[in-house]
Amino acid sequence: MKTERAQQIYQSKDTFSVRLEGKAVWIENVDEANGMATVQIESNPLNTMTVSVDRLDEKD
Template sequence: MDTKRAMEIYNSKDTFAVHLGGQSVWIENVDEANGMATVQVGSNPLDTQTVSCDRLKEEGEA
């Protein structure tokens, strides 16, 4: 996923299915300047990772 799309999802009131390595994640923050996103993995709010936006996949995206 590109950084622009990650920002759209982050700023949206709607919910989108986003995955990182097959796991569901919730985008908590997007660093547009560096193309990075901080995501919550699964339902554990303490399990966060900062990853490159291009590692994120929207459901249905190849």
């Protein structure tokens, strides 16, 4: 995924299916300058990590 798309998803009121290595994630923050995103893994608010947006996939 490109940084710009990750930012669009983060700012949208709509829900999008985003995955990290096959696991559903919610984008919690996007660092456009560094191409990184903080994501919540599945529905566990205690399971967050910061990853390169290149590792994120948007599913239809």
